[in-house]
Amino acid sequence: MSQTVDRALSILPLLAEGPADLGRVADRLGVHKSTALRLLRTLHEHGLVYRQSDQRYRLGARLFALAQEAMENLDIREIAHPHLVRLNEACGHTVHLAVYEEGEVLYIDKVDSRYPVRMYSRIGRPVAITVAAVAKLLLADLPEPERRALADKLEYPLYTARSTPNAPAFLRELEKVREQGWATDLGGHEESINCVAAPIRGADGRVVAAMSVSAPNVVVTAEELLTLLPQVRRTADAISGEYSGRTPVGDPE
Amino acid sequence: MSQTVDRALSILPLLAEGPADLGRVADRLGVHKSTALRLLRTLHEHGLVYRQSDQRYRLGARLFALAQEAMENLDIREIAHPHLVRLNEACGHTVHLAVYEEGEVLYIDKVDSRYPVRMYSRIGRPVAITVAAVAKLLLADLPEPERRALADKLEYPLYTARSTPNAPAFLRELEKVREQGWATDLGGHEESINCVAAPIRGADGRVVAAMSVSAPNVVVTAEELLTLLPQVRRTADAISGEYSGRTPVGDPE
DNA sequence: CCTGTCGTTGCACTCTCTGCAACAGTCATT
DNA sequence: AATGACTGTTGCAGAGAGTGCAACGACAGG
Structure with missing residues (x-):
């Protein structure tokens, strides 16, 4: 229903397959690199993705905390x-x-x-x-x-x-x-x-x-x-x- | 960096505190109900949010799967x-x-x-x-x-x-x-x-x-x-x- | 030094999201 | 049963936000 959010969230299962660099994410999403960059940045601010030392992105630690709390509730x-x-x-x-x-x-x-x-x-x-x-x-x-x-x-x-x-x-x-x-x-x-x-x-x-x-x-x-x-x-x-x-x-x- | 995504992701920690209905989510985000509804729908499509029988939203099962895969990788x-x-x-x-x-x-x-x-x-x-x-x-x-x-x-x-x-x-x-x-x-x-x-x-x-x-x-x-x-x-x-x-x-x- | 790749930024355009207002459904009250 | 209050939902017009482009910078390899 919301294009931007839809794209951003599509990144998560994509990264679940394994770490990926900016270009790869942009390709898989079918958007321009700059767009993918901004989405990744937003995800990063919320701790859902993490940027490892080789610059590639992978899923972040906040996911664990959220999954835990989801269960507690x-x-x-x-x-x-x-x-x-x-x-x-x-x-x-x-x-x-x-x-x-x-x-x-x-x-x-x-x-x-x-x-x-x-x-x-x-x-x-x-x-x-x-x-x-x-x-x-x-x-x-x-x-x-x-x-x-x-x-x-x-x-x-x-x-x-x-x-x-x-x-x-x-x-x-x-x-x-x-x-x-x-x-x-x-x-x-x-x-x-x-x-x-x-x-x-x-x-x-x-x-x-x-x-x-x-x-x-x-x-x-x-x-x-x-x-x-x-x-x-x-x-x-x-x-x-x-x-x-x-x-x-x-x-x- | 991306307002829409930022708002959508802000819903997750909010729901981590416990289930909430549409009005509550909208209030906490400081947006109109219809906006919150669309964001929640998008989150729902991606399985990050689940709508329980009393219509309230809570965190969804996909979070568990993502957290698992994050670790495997x-x-x-x-x-x-x-x-x-x-x-x-x-x-x-x-x-x-x-x-x-x-x-x-x-x-x-x-x-x-x-x-x-x-x-x-x-x-x-x-x-x-x-x-x-x-x-x-x-x-x-x-x-x-x-x-x-x-x-x-x-x-x-x-x-x-x-x-x-x-x-x-x-x-x-x-x-x-x-x-x-x-x-x-x-x-x-x-x-x-x-x-x-x-x-x-x-x-x-x-x-x-x-x-x-x-x-x-x-x-x-x-x-x-x-x-x-x-x-x-x-x-x-x-x-x-x-x-x-x-x-x-x-x-x- | 050049050339390729990759991430990053500024900007103009326009597409998409937003908020409003009206509608529909449910429940409790009278 | 009708009323009212409450919630979730939809269509729409405006505008604000996201988009893609192109140019830049950083880096590595030849």
Whole structure:
């Protein structure tokens, strides 16, 4: 909608491919060098690009800070966190929280028994959207046309023999998940890792997030992990309640 | 330099504070609502901004992807990684790699013995710049005026009794680090954690990155950790050599 | 010393962004 | 149900801002 901004922002993914000099940026944008220079300067002032010693530009440090703050500010994350911790303390396994956003699924929180601190390990990386249990729940709730369009657009990498192979299989799986209200990933991403997941819903019933418990085969079998399902669902429901109820966060007076 | 882009980018830190609606964004920018709307739309098209169900805007998922790619593309990181892994295998402790960029120090790689996979745990978060051993090395190499200006600008939080208390003390510490060519953090950030760090230099002798080994008191005492210094320096020097020598990465034919 | 490349600047032109005002949708109130 | 207040959205005319050009400066290589 805004040409100048559009051009400036197009520089970011371009630089994400690797450092580039002024001429290259101008070429790729299809604008004059002087124009590219001014755009880069503006991006630089805001810390989004950095000029390294060989004069070439690359993405800047401010991006990290912004990405961090973006995550901190998800209110669902704040509400969910204590519940995730509690579940983790109860069962001892890794607990994940994920959201869907315009074609992508992101982990936004994770609690691991061995490291009680928040870990942003996987966050921001492309999630294995076709196999992850939380992804299935989030996509299953999309409106039919959007779901179908997305399923067609996706790649279906065969991480393991149990990975979802193609769009029709994926859509069938989503349908199943939609009906039963929970999801699993049994060795679909990594041979020895199983997950069981449950949806978190907003006041209108739409799925706003999903959470999962993951554990390797060597610790608990898939069957044993499935016995945790009720506990996972209770936790998810508790978060849903707090989130949609707009509970005024304590203040018990 | 470019007003439109400048305004658009100013929206990002604004949204980093928390979600905001159109009116609020327009007010903070000091522009008409329709202007803010168009800017937000452009940001939205590029995925930097997301419109949540209550119509308010917040930072978008693309930021995560960009931040990730920005990190992947640091060539020093690529070169250093195998060296860090080797050092980690040899000594068993956590190994960090950090760079300086316009007032900030960032961890860009980390190898932890217990989790052999790459962990982005702390990356992107503001580093404890006044106490971290790697930060001292990176700042000690800055040109005198820049170093002084930065030291004056910083906050000096007292994480522990051994934290650097103020600018003069910090500048003295930097001078010492500069002369000896290595740095430590002995309980300055967390009471029980010690670090020893060495600089990585480019072809021109400037410090381009710094690496450190960290371990809690309960595993090794500070004295024992210091015995690793020669090993850390050798690793840092090896990385320096490969980085500045522009070694054509193997190909032994 | 010349010639090529690359980044930078000043300037005139005009294209694009801006702000206004009017419209549409939602919600709460009467 | 109608009213009002609030928000987000659109079309439009004016003008301010961004654009491309061309010339300059810095640097490296021959």
